Amino acid sequence: KMKTVVLVTGANSGIGLALCERLLSEAAEGLQLCLACRNMQRARAARQSLLASHPSAQVDLLQLDTSSISSVINAAQEVKLKYERLDYLYLNAGIMPNPRFDVKAFFRGLFSSGVTTMFATGGGIITQWDGVTPDGLREVFATNLFGHFLLVRELEPVLCRAGQTSQLIWTSSNNAHRSAFSLEDLQHQKGTQPYSSSKYASDLLSLALNIHYNNQGLYSSVICPGFVMTNLTYGILPTMPAFLWTLLLPIFWLIRVFTNTFTLTPYSGAEALLWLFKQRPETLDPYAKYHSLTSGLGNNYTQPRKMDIDLETAELVYGKLLELESQMRNKLEKKKTTEIQKKSAGSEQPSYLKQNI
Ligand SMILES: NC(=O)c1ccc[n+]([C@@H]2O[C@H](COP(=O)([O-])OP(=O)(O)OC[C@H]3O[C@@H](n4cnc5c(N)ncnc54)[C@H](OP(=O)(O)O)[C@@H]3O)[C@@H](O)[C@H]2O)c1
Numbered sequence: 327k328m329k330t331v332v333l334v335t336g337a338n339s340g341i342g343l344a345l346c347e348r349l350l351s352e353a354a355e356g357l358q359l360c361l362a363c364r365n366m367q368r369a370r371a372a373r374q375s376l377l378a379s380h381p382s383a384q385v386d387l388l389q390l391d392t393s394s395i396s397s398v399i400n401a402a403q404e405v406k407l408k409y410e411r412l413d414y415l416y417l418n419a420g421i422m423p424n425p426r427f428d429v430k431a432f433f434r435g436l437f438s439s440g441v442t443t444m445f446a447t448g449g450g451i452i453t454q455w456d457g458v459t460p461d462g463l464r465e466v467f468a469t470n471l472f473g474h475f476l477l478v479r480e481l482e483p484v485l486c487r488a489g490q491t492s493q494l495i496w497t498s499s500n501n502a503h504r505s506a507f508s509l510e511d512l513q514h515q516k517g518t519q520p521y522s523s524s525k526y527a528s529d530l531l532s533l534a535l536n537i538h539y540n541n542q543g544l545y546s547s548v549i550c551p552g553f554v555m556t557n558l559t560y561g562i563l564p565t566m567p568a569f570l571w572t573l574l575l576p577i578f579w580l581i582r583v584f585t586n587t588f589t590l591t592p593y594s595g596a597e598a599l600l601w602l603f604k605q606r607p608e609t610l611d612p613y614a615k616y617h618s619l620t621s622g623l624g625n626n627y628t629q630p631r632k633m634d635i636d637l638e639t640a641e642l643v644y645g646k647l648l649e650l651e652s653q654m655r656n657k658l659e660k661k662k663t664t665e666i667q668k669k670s671a672g673s674e675q676p677s678y679l680k681q682n683i
Contacts, residue, residue, distance in 0.1 A: 363389070
């Protein structure tokens with residue numbers, strides 16, 4: 327029997343790694359798991375830890391930096407050579423760089439009617455400072471969204487196969503707000519919420535992908551893992567005043583009793599990712615986000631909630647991403663051609679001429 331091929335981006339830590347662990351616990355024998363990571367040392371460590379609990383599992387490694395166009399293209403090439411088909415593609419890698427905790431906004435929120443929303447979504451209390459990638463794209467946009475979009479486009483031949491279905495599953499967030507997003511500023515060059523913007527864009531993109539790919543057997547859905555303690559969230563902590571943090575840690579576990587979005591552990595955060603693995607994609611709602619939730623008694627479950635998105639905006643985002651894709655491909659081609667020209671010019675010229683230049 328053919329194994330189910332599953333690729334997970336950002337698989338070496340946090341929610342991605344917990345998902346791999348849970349997938350293997352469910353179905354180790356029938357799985358061909360591929361961990362796509364930017365850092366191969368961390369990837370090997372993750373593979374080792376998975377094999378320690380599942381010695382007979384098939385776990386492959388793939389070098390993939392979602393923030394780099396050439397890395398995405400090379401990785402996709404490798405996938406296409408290695409696997410005939412891809413059944414599940416988890417688009418999970420993500421960053422929230424240089425987060426800043428807004429103490430004022432926090433206290434304003436604490437004493438407002440929106441206090442539970444603030445705790446559930448982190449909305450407004452965390453801002454980020456974004457960088458630029460060597461390709462000239464905004465880092466958060468490139469890492470969380472565009473690299474993944476390009477990956478899907480490159481993997482079309484193994485994702486769209488006659489008579490079979492494949493699933494794309496995005497790790498989105500509660501912190502995906504329409505207010506942080508602008509069609510005119512897709513990369514979020516102007517604001518201080520690039521993370522929220524990138525997650526809202528992924529919600530829109532998932533809808534558009536369903537419109538354009540369902541007839542080829544490819545389905546897309548988004549999840550929110552809830553609030554989980556991982557490297558990503560630990561990055562926020564040093565920016566909080568220490569007293570607040572000591573105050574919050576025990577409170578977190580208390581909040582968990584009342585707020586089901588406080589999943590806290592990567593294991594619980596991965597709940598919706600695992601749940602989607604078991605669903606027939608045709609039965610899923612393209613307008614829903616599937617939430618990992620934990621009840622007051624500590625039971626994990628998955629619940630769909632309608633997203634604040636519309637088809638028109640989704641199509642516009644899709645169009646803009648296609649446009650950017652072709653721009654980036656042209657740029658890459660040009661770079662290659664000038665490199666080839668430089669090389670051949672260098673080899674044709676006699677060496678005494680080169681010295682005079
Ligand atoms: N934690 C939460 O409360 C929370 C809430 C909502 C959504 N999320 C989302 O959950 C997903 C997983 O995050 P996490 O919380 O599990 O944090 P994490 O432990 O930091 O995991 C993020 C993963 O993404 C990888 N990654 C980052 N940049 C990459 C790049 N350019 N190319 C390839 N891989 C890259 C990281 O690799 P390295 O180890 O090399 O850095 C790591 O494996 C993210 O998309 C995040 O936005 C998390």
